[in-house]
Every structure is written in structure tokens, then in C-alpha cells.
Amino acid sequence: MQQREIHDFLVTFFKANDCEILDNAPTHLTVQLTIEMDKELMNRPFYWHYLEKTGGVPNPAQITFITDPEQAPSDLKGEMIHFGSPRLHQIIQSTKKLAGYTRLFENTPPSKGRNNPLFPWLTLNVKISYQCDRKKDTFMSIGLNLISGEIMEGFHHRVLPINVTPKIPDYSFTLSPLIMPKSGLARLDTYIRTSFEDDDHSWAEEAMLRWQNDLNLLEHFYKDMDEKSESYYTEKEALKAQYEPNIRISIINGGLFYLSDRALG
């Protein structure tokens, strides 16, 4: 991820959280935090607790992020921020926490005095991780039409260009779902699990081989011992933790989108 993208990410993040951008230079960024953002990011609960008890005037912090340390003025004080910096990851976590669930409506212009019907789509953005002693991830975004039952992959990138709004627009109305959200979630879950069934899982087979190999060595090491020592069982547990193949599905976020029948083309 480029420094420029990180810079833009920060600007969008703070604007979306109603924080005033005091200085937006190509090399750095100064932000006035709101009280909520200060509590979220600055990790100073005692200060806020104290203020609330004494009724003092809150003074949320300002932060300067330096995104281009080479070009930034040398006397500038601020936090260097890059792909690996803990602060960036804190903000990413915060983003996920604040935007785990959404519900949005397509903002359709009224056409010929007719009311626009909007179809309910249930969507999930997930990360699927193949994990043994090594790990890799794939991203998957799917949407389920709660009326027709149609399932669409790459859903997130299809919604991106659509103009959406948190309030239902005038002259639009939502169609009631035929599939209830709960069973909708179950359908998506089944779909996700089926999606990787036919994948190449030689990674897991190889991990099992490595595991078996180390297990054989372990047995050999302790074979002269009639009563196995504690460390034998610990080692055995450790090998399981190290090698056992596992597929982990984690939800990044998701929600409901009400879209016109033309929206997804």
C-alpha cells in the first residue's frame, strides 16, 4: 500500500468521523479530533473520566500524521505513519468496528411520477483464510437477493458506483423480503462453504504430512520411556497447534442494500 493511499485513507476516515482537517499538505496531515474520536484513539480514559467528574472544558487532541517523511518539513512534529505502524492498524480496527453493519438505499431519481420499488439485498464481505503452519487469505464479497434468492459474487465492487443514502428517498419504497434475514445468512454461509470445497487443498495434505513426520520423530524420541513424561504430551499438543489445517471464515462487514432492479445491471 502506497503512502499516498494511506494519506487519502486517513483524510476519508477523519472526515467521515466529523473531525476537522486543520492542515492537509502533500506530506502530512493535521486533524482536530472530536471528543468521540479522542476517546476512540488516544487511549486516555482517566482524562475523560476526570473531566466528566469535574465538569471541566474538554480539550480533545490534535494529531499530525507525517505521510511523506522525506519531503516533510524537518522541524515538523508528528507521528510517522506507514503500512506497518501500529497507529494505522488501530485506525483500521476502529474503521471496522464503526462500520461493521450498514443499511443503505439506492438514491434513484423519481421517474415519470411513478414510485420506485427497491429490492432488498443481504450482503457479506468476508476473508477466508487457509491456515496451518502457514497461512493465506482470499477476499470474498457476496450478495443475496432476499426476494428472488439470487446470489451474486463480487457484490461490493458492483455497489461501489451506485449512489446510495442512509434514508429512503422520496418516491421510493422497499419490497418486503420473502427470505428472512436469518435464513438469508444461513444461505450465504452455505454458499461460502461450498465455494472453497473444490479448491486445491494440497496445502492441507502437505501440512498433514509434515505433522505426521514430526509425530513419528516424537514417538521415536520417547519410545524408550514406558511412562511418557509430561513434555511428551505438551510436544504433541504443540505439533497439533503448529500444523493442523484449518479454514477460517471471518466477516469484515455486511448489511442490507435496497436497490432498484436496474442497479446491478
Added chain:
Amino acid sequence: MKINISFNSEWNDEFLQKMENDGPWGNWELYKLAVQMEENLIIPDFEGLQAPKHLPQLTPLPHQLEAAKQVVEKMNGKAILADEVGLGKTIEAGLILKEYMIRGLVKKVLILVPASLVTQWAFELNTKFHIPAVVQRKSYVWDSCDVVISSIDTAKRAPHRDIIFTQEYDFIIIDEAHKLKNNKTKNYEFVQNLKKKFCLLLTATPIQNKVEEIFHLVSLLKPGHLGNASLFSEKYKGKGRNIIEDEHLKELVNTVMIRNRRADTGIEWTKRHVETITIEFSPTEQALYDAVSKFKPISDGSKGSAFSALTLQREACSSREAVFYTLKNMRDKYDQPSPDFLAKLDDLFTKVNETVQNSKAEKALELIKKIDDKVIIFTEYRATQLYLQWYLQQNGISSVPFRGGFKRGKKDWMRELFQKNIQVLIATEAGGEGINLQFCHHLINFDLPWNPMRLEQRIGRIHRLGQEEDVMIYNFATKNTVEEHILKLLYEKINLFEKVIGELDDILTKLDINNIEEYLIDVVGESKTEGEMKIKMDNFSSLIQFAQSMKEGEVHAATGNS
């Protein structure tokens, strides 16, 4: 095949809750950002290192990156890192740990290191790797912090031991792991009982004496890899260190151990230039030296008396202040000293007072002015250190002191002052855990330690990875004194100063000489004549030369094999 699938249904429950309550719902901009960032954090391949992308300020060397890659891809995260001294094992360990943390395979980490290195590890992991490692000082740290650094001696004791065994560690690092070569020790047993999912053992000397040592080390990491104890000893027992020549064993060991040698790394080491500067005593200094040479505090001819006479002689080569402190301590040691002893001491005190100049300090001043760049001065004596600081200041040169006993914070502060504002750093103790001063490349040995390892550590402060200039070393030796003997007979003969870092370490380990200093005191102090001393010193230096030529032979053999 059937693979476990894990899924956390919390999201679903909360979503249904929100449906019922009609919100609150997340902002569209943030929702898009969350997906965008997560897509960026996705790691689409099992292979390759992610860590370097996360560490823009760190420039790992090729052999360090290669080591990290090999541990993750070929060794399944369990390895002995056994690079030679000075090649950056800590960097390798940091890279590997970071890689697993980024990939989300590791969360809880235990790092066991010698007590003297605990804060340095914490500092390096935090600043170089952005890994929030915490030094264990309070017992709640075991539970509440994810990455904990402790000494093994603390960790193995109650109540820590029991708390540690209840933790589920994903990753364990043990520094100076050669201390675990004996499987009968408490430390060994402790580490053996830890659950080691991923594990790194760091050591520069995987085998010191016996082949069993490598067996015990590997068995900690991967029990059974070298067979079981009875089988192994049957096959290899009594074969000594040469066993590593056994191809089969070598191959097996190499699947769990990475050992980079200086020669293989292709790193260009800058040169060392050594200049000996001989100094002549002024008449008053000579008088003091002669007086302490004749001084016999206890006239029974025991070893102790040779020792204190030698100490005083060496001090007289450094500064009158150093002599003064030792004499004062001698006087204070006795409740009721004999009048004879007191008279002798008083005579010496008079000689100290009469000494009006320090020829070495004058030479140092002249040299510092000529160098006109940063200089480190090493001395064995604190009194000399204080004197030099005063003397240089009188002559308009600022300096900072450095001692092994300083707290970490003070050490770092002194280092920073020296790097930014001050021309001279005067140090008394190099110490293995000392600071790295590769921004400086002039070093004055104001007096010489008698243990070559200590000298090696002194030079190692500036001649290390990151040094870009050739290193200049100036050895001060006063003419016609013990100092000159040591310099001529020992150091110059074995070309010690030109050696590369770490070589001496190997040689001395091979010779099994634990206390060079004691040996030399014996040679210099107990020899009846100059001739006897010369012969003994010659013997000693040819021994070192012999070990060295053996080592060179070994290196050739090793490169020939690969």
C-alpha cells in the same frame, strides 16, 4: 480430505439484533474504507515475506532476509539461528516474529534472554519492528501482555513458572541458547516443558565442546530429529567436535539450523588500521612507576603481592589518579596498619603528589586535535576516566563518560550526546551489552586490557555492521613498562588487531582458555627473569597462532564442501 472450518457467529447475532432495533447503522464512507483496507491486508500467498513491507525504516541484509524466508517456508517456524557473532541474529528473529504476527498466526509470544539483554531486546523490538514487547517486571504482565520478555532465571522460578505454563504461547524465542546445552539443568527442563508451537533458539556457538550439545539443543526444538538419546550416543559418542564433519549428521542438523558465516555473507567489512604509539614517561612519572614497582605491600612473596604490584604498575602507566585510588583503598583496608607499611605508603603518596604531568593525556589531546572528528577513548580505570574528562575540558574539548554500570536510559542518553554534540566519549567498560557506536571510527586504547576478548569487545563497539569508514585504532603503550611487554609479546604477535570480529572468540573457545587475564598475570608477575617471561609469552602466542591456522584450514574445508 475433511478440513476443520471455523466461523464466529457473533456478527450474525448482532446483525439480527440491529434488524430488530432498526440500527444503528454504519456510515457508508467508513464501510467502504473498512473493505478497502481489509483488501489491502489480505495476504494471497503462503510463500514470501510480508514483514519488509511493514518495516520501511529497516533495511535487512540479504542473508537476514534469506534466513527469515527459510525459517518460515522450509523449517515450519522452528529453527536454531546460529550465525556467527555480529551478523544480526536479533534482526532475523525480529523479521520472523513480525512475519507470523502480520499473518495472524502468532499472538502470544514469550522471549527468554539473559537478564542483561532484556531491555535491549524490548527496545529493538519496539523501535525496529513495531512489536509491542513488554519487559516482565510485575507478575500480571504474563497474563495481560501478548509479547513478554524475561530472563530465563526469573521465568523458571515460582510463582512465574506456574503462570507461564498456563499460558498458550504461539511463539517462543530463546537467546544465548547454548546455555541449554546440558539436559540435566533446571533451565533445560523448564524449556523442554514449554509448549513450543513456533520456536527460535539463538546462539553463536551451537557446539562448544561435545557433540551431545547439538543433540540436546535440537531435541529441545524438535525431539527425535536426531534420534533418541541412547541411539545418538551409541552412534556418535566420544567423537568430539569433529563429528560435525559427519555428512549425515550435518545434513540433518542443517534442516533445523541456519548458520551464516562472515565469509559467506559477502558483506564488505571495512578495514582496521592499527597504530601503536609509544609514550615516554616524564621524570616524575618514571619515578612513580619505579617506586610502585619496588613496592611490596605484603612481603611474603605470595601471589597476592605480585598481583597488587602489577596492578599498581599498570595503573602508573595510565594515570597517577588511578594509583592514588588503589593506594588509598589499601590503606583503608587495614584497621591497624603497621608503621612500616604506612611509611611505605606515605612515600608513594609523596611520589603521586610529585607527579606533575600525564604524558599519555598530552599525547591523547594532541591526537584528538589532529583527528578533528569523533573519538572514543577506552581506559581500564575510573580514576583515569575522571581525570581525562577534566583534562580535556581544561583544553577546550568536551567529552561524555560511559560506564557499564550506567542504567540503560543513561547509556542511551550519553550515546546520543556523543553522536550529536560531543567530540569525545571516554569509556571504562565495553561490555557485551554495551552500546553500538558505528558512527565513530577512531578509537584510542589509553591503556590495554590483558584479556584480548575485552579488547575485541572494545573494537566491536565501532567495527560492526553499519560502519562505513575504515576503523582507526591507536594503542598507547609506555616505553619500558609491563604495558609494552604485553603489547609487544601478545597483541602484536598474534595480529590481534587486524582480526575480524568474532574470530578470536572461536579461537579462545577452542583453546578452552577461560581466564586469559589470570594466565598473563601469572606469566608476567611470577617470572623471575625477563627471559623466562619472554619464553612463556612466546609459547602462549604460538598456541594461539596454531589454533588460528587450524581454524583457517577448517574454513577452507567448509567452503570446499559447499
